[in-house]
Amino acid sequence: MEAKRELKLDCLEDLDGRSKAALTAKNRENTNTVLRPARTWNSSSLTQRGDNKNQAETSIQKTSSFCVKTGSPRANSIRKTKSLSAQFLVNIDELINNVTGAFDESDTLFSTTVSNEMGLFLLTGSSLRPSDEISDVMRLQNPCHEDGKMGKSSPIDEEDLNSCSWRKIHIGPTLPIYLNGSYCTTYFEDIKCKVTVKGKKHPIAEKSVVDGVTGSVSPGEVLALMGPSGGGKTTLLNLLSGRVKLNSGTITYNQQPYNKSLKQRIGFVLQDDIVFPHLTVKEALTYRPLLCLPNTSTQEQQKDRATHVITELGLERCEDTIIGGPFVKGISGSERKRLCIGNEILINPSLLFLDEPTSSLDSTTALRIVQVLHSIAEAGKTVVTTIHQPSSRLFNKFDKLILLGKGSSLYSGKASEAMVYFSSIGCSPLIAMNPAEFLIDLANGNMKDKSVPSELEDKLLAGNQKVEARDGRPSPVDVQVHEYLLRAYEARVTNMEETKKLLKPTLMVKVETEMQGWSIPREWGSTWCEQFSILCRRGLKERRHEYLSTVRVTQVISTAIIVGLLWWHSDASTPKRLQDQKGLLFFISVFWAFFPILTAIFTFPQERAMLVKESAVDMYRLSAYMIARNISDLPLDLVLPTLFLLMVYFMTGLKLSFTAFSLSLLTVFLSIVASQGLGLAIGASFMDVKKATTLASIIVMMFMLSGRFFIQNVPSFMSWVRSRLGSCESFLIKGWRFDWSGIDLGAILVMIIGYRILAYLFLRRMKLRQ
Ligand SMILES: Nc1ncnc2c1ncn2[C@@H]1O[C@H](COP(=O)(O)OP(=O)(O)OP(=O)(O)O)[C@@H](O)[C@H]1O
Numbered sequence: 001m002e003a004k005r006e007l008k009l010d011c012l013e014d015l016d017g018r019s020k021a022a023l024t025a026k027n028r029e030n031t032n033t034v035l036r037p038a039r040t041w042n043s044s045s046l047t048q049r050g051d052n053k054n055q056a057e058t059s060i061q062k063t064s065s066f067c068v069k070t071g072s073p074r075a076n077s078i079r080k081t082k083s084l085s086a087q088f089l090v091n092i093d094e095l096i097n098n099v100t101g102a103f104d105e106s107d108t109l110f111s112t113t114v115s116n117e118m119g120l121f122l123l124t125g126s127s128l129r130p131s132d133e134i135s136d137v138m139r140l141q142n143p144c145h146e147d148g149k150m151g152k153s154s155p156i157d158e159e160d161l162n163s164c165s166w167r168k169i170h171i172g173p174t175l176p177i178y179l180n181g182s183y184c185t186t187y188f189e190d191i192k193c194k195v196t197v198k199g200k201k202h203p204i205a206e207k208s209v210v211d212g213v214t215g216s217v218s219p220g221e222v223l224a225l226m227g228p229s230g231g232g233k234t235t236l237l238n239l240l241s242g243r244v245k246l247n248s249g250t251i252t253y254n255q256q257p258y259n260k261s262l263k264q265r266i267g268f269v270l271q272d273d274i275v276f277p278h279l280t281v282k283e284a285l286t287y288r289p290l291l292c293l294p295n296t297s298t299q300e301q302q303k304d305r306a307t308h309v310i311t312e313l314g315l316e317r318c319e320d321t322i323i324g325g326p327f328v329k330g331i332s333g334s335e336r337k338r339l340c341i342g343n344e345i346l347i348n349p350s351l352l353f354l355d356e357p358t359s360s361l362d363s364t365t366a367l368r369i370v371q372v373l374h375s376i377a378e379a380g381k382t383v384v385t386t387i388h389q390p391s392s393r394l395f396n397k398f399d400k401l402i403l404l405g406k407g408s409s410l411y412s413g414k415a416s417e418a419m420v421y422f423s424s425i426g427c428s429p430l431i432a433m434n435p436a437e438f439l440i441d442l443a444n445g446n447m448k449d450k451s452v453p454s455e456l457e458d459k460l461l462a463g464n465q466k467v468e469a470r471d472g473r474p475s476p477v478d479v480q481v482h483e484y485l486l487r488a489y490e491a492r493v494t495n496m497e498e499t500k501k502l503l504k505p506t507l508m509v510k511v512e513t514e515m516q517g518w519s520i521p522r523e524w525g526s527t528w529c530e531q532f533s534i535l536c537r538r539g540l541k542e543r544r545h546e547y548l549s550t551v552r553v554t555q556v557i558s559t560a561i562i563v564g565l566l567w568w569h570s571d572a573s574t575p576k577r578l579q580d581q582k583g584l585l586f587f588i589s590v591f592w593a594f595f596p597i598l599t600a601i602f603t604f605p606q607e608r609a610m611l612v613k614e615s616a617v618d619m620y621r622l623s624a625y626m627i628a629r630n631i632s633d634l635p636l637d638l639v640l641p642t643l644f645l646l647m648v649y650f651m652t653g654l655k656l657s658f659t660a661f662s663l664s665l666l667t668v669f670l671s672i673v674a675s676q677g678l679g680l681a682i683g684a685s686f687m688d689v690k691k692a693t694t695l696a697s698i699i700v701m702m703f704m705l706s707g708r709f710f711i712q713n714v715p716s717f718m719s720w721v722r723s724r725l726g727s728c729e730s731f732l733i734k735g736w737r738f739d740w741s742g743i744d745l746g747a748i749l750v751m752i753i754g755y756r757i758l759a760y761l762f763l764r765r766m767k768l769r770q
Contacts, residue, residue, distance in 0.1 A: 191249035193235055193407075209235045212249075213409040214493065215402050217384060219350070222370075222377045222397070224415060225386040226436065227404030228444045233386040234271070234355055236404065240384060241268055241353040243616060253351070262351075263618050264292070267344030271355040273336075274609045276538070277325030278545045281318050281339055285309060285346060287538045291526055291619050292347040309346055313338040313372065334365045341372060347617070352376060354385040363391045370397045392434040405443035410485045412493075425488040426453025442485060445478025456484045531620040535628035540636070547636040553643075560644045563587065564651025571653060584652055586709040592641060592668050593675045594700055600679025601692045603629070604763065608687055611763075626760045630680075637676070641668050670748050677755030684762035 193210040210232045217223040225233045238244040240251060242258040253262055275284055289302040310319050315338055323339065324330015331339065337357055344352055354373070358366035370390075374397060377383045387394070401415035411418050419435050422428065422442065428451045429438045441450065452460070459480055526534065546552075563584070572578040604611070614620065645665055654660070679696065686692040705711065 191236070191239060191251065192247045193232075193239055193244065194247050209407050210239060210404075211407045213402060213404070213412070215400065215409070215412045217382055217400055219380045219382050220377050221399040222373050222383040222385065223400040223402065224390070224395075224398040225384065225402050225404065226388075226390075226439060226443075227410075228440055229388070231404040231443060232407035233404055235407075236402070237353055237355055237384065237386050241266055241351070243268065260618070263616065264347070265350040266617065267347060267349030267352040268613070268616070269337075269340045269344055269352070269354040269357060270613070271359065273340035273343075274613055275323050275336070275339065275343075276542045276610070277323050277328050277330065278542050279538070280320050280322050281315055281331060281335070282306070282310065282320060283538075283541060284323060284339060285315075285342055287534055288343050288619075289346045290534050291531060292617070305346060309342045313342045313345075315339060315342065334361055334369070337361065337369060338372070341369070341376075345376060349381065351382045351384070354383070356386050356388055358390065358394070359388055363393070366391070367394055367397075370394050387436075389440055390436045392436065395434070395436045403439050403443055405445075405482055405485065408482075408486055410443055410482075410489050411439070412489075421492070425485075425492075426451060426456070427485075442481070445481035447477070447481055453484065456480060459484075526620075528621060528624050531624035532628045532631075535620060535625055536632040539629055539632035543633065543636060547633075548639065552640065556640045556644050557647070559591065560647040560651075563648050567648075567652035569651075569653040581652075581654075582709065584648075586707065588645075588648065588668065589671055589707075590704055592644075592672050593703065596637070596672045596675040597679040597682075597696050597700060598693070600676040601683040601696055602689060603680055604683045604759070605687050605689050605692065608766075622763060623760070626756070626763065630676075630756060633676070634673075637672055638669060641665070641672060670752070674748050674751040674755065677752055677759070680759040681755045681762065684759040684766070687766060 191210055191213045192208065194206045194208050197205055197207050213236060215223065225236055227233050235244065239246055242251075242262065251258065279287075285306040286303055289305050290299065310316055315335060318331045318335050322328065322330050323336065330336075341354070341357065352373075357369050357373070361369065373383050373385060377399075387398075390398075395415065398415040400413065401411060401418055402409055403411040403418065411421060413421065418439060419428075422439070427442055427447075429449060430451060431449050433449065438450070441448070447456075460477060567580065567584045570577060570581050570584065572581050611625070615622070642665065645661075645668060649661060649664065650656075654664070678699065682692045682696050682699070683689075686695070706714070
């Protein structure tokens with residue numbers, strides 16, 4: 001049926017030089033609406049002074065127009081001619097929202113091809129799906145691709161994706177989360193984050209890392225945080241995900257502030273994500289759902305889910321390969337990134353945050369990763385990702401964009417409109433350029449090969465400053481450019497009141513219906529016993545390689561051989577020989593005290609990152625982790641000492657009786673477990689390997705010296721320090737009676753449990769939420 005809609009597009013120009021375009025629609029039913037070029041408007045004309053004399057005088061005529069056609073060609077056009085020096089600003093959001101209101105989305109055709117190279121903006125054809133937002137339809141195909149071609153994004157995208165093995169992600173439904181950022185308007189306050197830095201001149205100075213950022217992202221959307229290095233992307237991501245506390249401003253998730261029940265609905269993929277290097281891909285992906293998913297699903301279902309995600313992410317080929325790390329060769333970088341994303345998908349988060357998921361990947365692989373993110377968003381999740389410098393193909397895949405420069409927002413809105421916005425404030429590329437590169441240049445204050453708004457140019461000329469790129473250091477030009485972009489953005493935002501009014505009710509309606517069941521109290525995915533059992537199994541698998549590594553086994557066996565040979569068939573027949581045997585027993589007890597302390601010290605500092613990450617999403621209780629960590633280590637702790645003692649005991653000719661051997665093994669074993677507890681407590685108290693090692697060496701030395709081997713007559717004021725461990729050796733020597741008292745046993749048991757309780761308390765005190 002032919003359209004009966006009548007759209008009016010009026011252009012109003014106020015005295016500020018701002019234009020407002022208003023569209024009104026009549027007869028919204030059964031309408032075919034086409035927006036296509038009809039009239040020409042000259043938006044900019046400027047003189048560019050550049051180093052290149054051929055470009056010294058560049059006159060850019062930007063021509064853009066659109067008319068709205070409804071059924072029979074009937075259109076009004078927008079016309080705007082303005083010198084850039086007067087900051088021509090098209091309020092894109094207002095325009096789009098008015099258009100959104102005007103169109104019946106069910107059968108609207110909207111044309112959007114934009115050409116920018118010659119300053120020509122054209123809007124031509126792509127069809128609107130019923131559910132498409134007008135903004136999606138208006139997605140401006142990148143005007144200046146890397147290859148310099150104009151128009152719709154390359155079909156290579158599709159080819160690439162078709163050629164790759166993965167399919168669309170099928171993820172279960174979750175509660176949709178609408179994330180509202182804030183800005184200093186009536187709705188929102190500024191998001192601000194300051195850090196304290198120690199400088200030479202000013203001992204403690206405050207540095208603003210994120211300053212007044214606004215934005216919103218909804219389920220189904222992918223929001224990209226872009227900006228130069230140090231621009232504040234990661235900090236903003238951490239703020240949005242609740243991992244870092246705000247200094248001021250508000251962030252609401254479905255109109256509610258961050259709360260504990262949100263933790264389990266948020267997935268976070270770090271830039272260098274932490275994974276257990278000795279687990280295989282399949283093992284890593286199996287433990288996560290077992291720990292996190294609710295008890296309502298069976299273990300089989302959870303395992304199936306892991307298998308499913310492996311298939312979806314194209315990880316089948318490496319599912320039995322160990323992940324690897326700096327010293328262990330494992331899966332590739334891309335596989336690792338996909339594994340980390342899969343790890344988060346498995347718990348079916350409503351909100352997924354990713355810190356530079358495409359860094360150090362080639363453009364095709366990066367595109368695949370972004371396609372995966374799109375699939376996740378299409379499944380109703382909200383995806384927020386930082387991205388450093390995406391290719392133009394990648395850039396076109398994002399729904400929303402926040403461009404950060406020195407922590408401030410220079411653009412926030414639909415990614416497809418970023419180029420139009422910057423063009424509207426007088427900043428356009430003068431040569432074919434990847435839009436992401438262009439935006440990063442702007443955020444860095446680099447105006448080379450870009451048109452300079454006359455207002456900015458005047459300022460630069462007044463300050464006798466040339467527009468040229470500086471390497472790294474902020475120059476006066478960078479500062480001026482940053483200031484200009486900041487003010488232009490603020491001016492844009494203050495003009496967005498209408499847009500916000502349009503957006504707010506939509507969110508409110510959705511939120512009201514979805515919020516039922518939102519504030520469910522925190523629930524653990526699995527019971528304490530299940531957590532304990534899963535963590536035990538995971539710990540055993542992860543650490544068996546470390547405990548039974550060739551280096552360790554070689555170290556223990558060679559020490560045993562050396563000791564065995566030195567004390568070969570020793571006896572206690574004379575006082576001198578007895579002294580030798582005492583020396584042997586002293587060495588065994590010191591060796592098996594030092595060794596476990598020094599290895600246990602590394603445990604928590606090394607696992608801290610993983611512990612923080614997993615605690616941040618309440619994956620398990622700390623008590624379950626702590627007990628599992630100790631219990632799963634026990635069998636591994638027994639292997640090497642048993643081997644050592646078997647060799648040394650018989651080589652050195654100690655008392656040949658089963659009881660004596662068993663008791664000596666028990667003594668060594670208890671001493672190892674107690675020493676480990678001490679190491680764990682020291683490690684947990686400092687969380688710093690250097691400091692912990694220093695303290696450990698002092699404590700071990702104290703125990704060693706007080707062990708009655710080196711000194712028998714300790715001054716009375718130091719007698720408290722004397723360890724009773726030194727008395728434990730007598731049962732091992734032929735002819736000596738077993739003199740272990742209950743106090744000795746009690747003391748060692750107190751140490752075993754006490755040190756561990758201390759370690760647990762230190763861990764609890766540690767800030768697991770960054
Ligand atoms: N805790 C902190 N203490 C001191 N400075 C900090 C702290 N956190 C962030 N910064 C500083 O804030 C700025 C922004 O850091 P952030 O990591 O957010 O940047 P980024 O955009 O993610 O950078 P990159 O792309 O290089 O990862 C940097 O200059 C950084 O040095």
